[in-house]
Amino acid sequence: MDTASPNNDQDDANRRRPGRRFIVIFGICVIVIAALVATVNLLAYRYMLRTENQAIVQLLSGWGRTYKPILYDEVQPEIAVFGASWARDAFDPIETTRQLGRSVFNHGVSGGTRYETRRFAVSALDNPRLRAAIINLNTFYRDKVAARFRYGFDESILNVDPDHQPNRFVGLRRAYSLALGGWAVGANVKLISTIMARDRGVAKPDYLESYEHGDLTSRNLNPIRERIFPENAQALEPTQEDVAPGGPTFEQTELGIMIDGFCEKGIDVYAYFTPTHTRQQSCDLEAREERAALDFLRNKQRSCSTTIHYFHFAYPNAMTLEGVPSPVEASHYYRPDGHPRPTAGLAMAASMFGSPYPPGTAPLLMQDFGVDLIAHADAEGWLLQRAARCQGDWGEDGYRELVEALKQQ
Numbered sequence: 001m002d003t004a005s006p007n008n009d010q011d012d013a014n015r016r017r018p019g020r021r022f023i024v025i026f027g028i029c030v031i032v033i034a035a036l037v038a039t040v041n042l043l044a045y046r047y048m049l050r051t052e053n054q055a056i057v058q059l060l061s062g063w064g065r066t067y068k069p070i071l072y073d074e075v076q077p078e079i080a081v082f083g084a085s086w087a088r089d090a091f092d093p094i095e096t097t098r099q100l101g102r103s104v105f106n107h108g109v110s111g112g113t114r115y116e117t118r119r120f121a122v123s124a125l126d127n128p129r130l131r132a133a134i135i136n137l138n139t140f141y142r143d144k145v146a147a148r149f150r151y152g153f154d155e156s157i158l159n160v161d162p163d164h165q166p167n168r169f170v171g172l173r174r175a176y177s178l179a180l181g182g183w184a185v186g187a188n189v190k191l192i193s194t195i196m197a198r199d200r201g202v203a204k205p206d207y208l209e210s211y212e213h214g215d216l217t218s219r220n221l222n223p224i225r226e227r228i229f230p231e232n233a234q235a236l237e238p239t240q241e242d243v244a245p246g247g248p249t250f251e252q253t254e255l256g257i258m259i260d261g262f263c264e265k266g267i268d269v270y271a272y273f274t275p276t277h278t279r280q281q282s283c284d285l286e287a288r289e290e291r292a293a294l295d296f297l298r299n300k301q302r303s304c305s306t307t308i309h310y311f312h313f314a315y316p317n318a319m320t321l322e323g324v325p326s327p328v329e330a331s332h333y334y335r336p337d338g339h340p341r342p343t344a345g346l347a348m349a350a351s352m353f354g355s356p357y358p359p360g361t362a363p364l365l366m367q368d369f370g371v372d373l374i375a376h377a378d379a380e381g382w383l384l385q386r387a388a389r390c391q392g393d394w395g396e397d398g399y400r401e402l403v404e405a406l407k408q409q
Contacts, residue, residue: 038179044188045178047195049074055094056194059210059342061085063187064109065116065152069123070174073159076129077105082121082258083136084112086274089210089335090345091134099346100353102131114140115148118254123158125265132268134352140255141273141289210342213330216323221279256300263304270352271297272370275313278320280338281390290314290383294373301374311352311370315386318365318406319344325406364405 048057048071057071058064072080079102081091088108096104107120117139124130156173160166167173197207205211262269273290290312301308314320319333333344340348343358350357351370373379389402 037185040185040188041179044191047192052094053195055092056191056198056208058093058106059088059208060187060191060194061088061110061209062190063152064088064107066154066157066177068107068109069120069158070178072105072107072124073127075103075105076127078102078129079104079132079134080121080124080127080130081106081108081134081136082117083108083139084117085110086138086339087134087136088112090274090340090342090348092210092342092345095342095346096349099349099358100355103129108136112139113149114254116153118258119155119158119162121258122160122164122261125261125267126159130265130267132270133262135255135258135269135271136274137255137271137289137293138274140253141293210335210339212335213332213341214334214336214338215329216331216334217327217329221324221327256296259297259300259304259308263300263306263308266306268306269304269308270311271309272311272348272352273314274340275317275319275333275344275348275369277322277334277338278316278324278390281314281320291380294379294383297374308374309352310373311348312373312383312386313348313351313370316389316402317368317386318362318402319347319369321403321406325403362406364402 045067047053048067054075058068077093079096079100081087081104085108088106088110091104091106091108093104093106107124109116109120117135121133121135154173154177155162156167157170157177158167159170194207198204205213259269259271271293273293293312294310297308297310322328322331322333331341333341333347335341346358347361347365347369349355350361352372357366371382373382376382
């Protein structure tokens with residue numbers, strides 16, 4: 001016999017009604033939020049694809065690990081830049097493309113690790129238009145103890161997996177990241193607001209961090225000047241023992257895997273050390289990392305069908321000594337944190353690719369700003385001379401002579 005009464009059934013229905021209402025409201029909220037996130041992300045992606053926005057898109061920090069692998073495949077450049085923020089800040093893709101006459105994509109990311117850089121590079125190898133890769137060696141030879149990868153790095157959106165096999169469902173993963181990457185909404189809002197600031201006529205250093213000017217008057221450069229002009233200074237000559245390469249070899253590192261991939265695909269390599277300002281360099285004669293890189297890259301060239309170039313820009317020169325002969329309130333080449341500005345990248349590109357230097361470049365910089373050490377007849381001697389500049393008056397390339405010459409410009 002059924003003992004349930006109509007009143008009991010009504011009571012049960014009344015108790016269930018708030019629960020159903022909550023589920024419906026919750027579902028609607030989820031759908032609305034997802035639609036809002038997708039709208040912001042897809043609107044930002046539409047801006048990313050425009051050629052005139054590439055400088056902002058590729059130089060802006062905070063989102064590159066997710067979007068750059070996808071954008072790279074859309075752009076399919078002829079030249080690609082790989083490395084951490086030293087590389088990201090240095091190469092404006094629009095200005096460098098204009099200078100070299102070949103399309104350039106800046107794949108550098110903030111705090112990029114060796115593993116991330118290698119994974120980005122291997123994912124980029126399917127581009128049939130790629131002819132040259134610019135590799136920032138600081139990313140591999142600095143920060144010996146570093147994380148393998150950082151927040152925002154997603155291997156599922158790369159073209160290949162860690163074993164260099166094609167990534168399954170990469171298209172679906174990229175579509176999801178573009179539409180529903182909720183963590184990227186803040187970065188995308190920043191992107192759109194930056195583009196709007198540019199369109200309002202805001203000065204480039206005020207809306208794009210890579211173009212900010214460092215103040216070389218507020219920094220204490222006196223220790224550098226005292227190092228150049230010490231009382232009773234004695235010239236210190238380097239020896240072969242001082243600069244002998246040390247530490248482990250790099251054949252099995254991420255850099256080696258990366259270069260092997262470019263060689264197999266017929267892509268030229270342009271490896272370089274960032275022109276770090278003198279105030280951020282130690283003054284010694286060892287140059288161990290520079291020599292280790294030279295030996296390593298020479299060895300790679302023996303088995304590479306394409307050309308490997310190696311440029312070292314960090315020695316005392318007209319760029320890295322900016323503000324030392326006379327204080328500079330708004331640095332032409334450096335950001336406040338010491339990173340190179342895109343003006344430095346144009347000078348590096350001119351040296352690496354043999355293109356004209358930008359108008360207004362100091363004659364001393366054009367005369368001496370890196371050489372291709374792989375092709376140089378006496379690369380070790382060149383490194384010795386540049387290292388010795390940091391220790392007073394030594395030979396024709398002495399530090400003092402260079403500073404005095406800069407004062408006259």
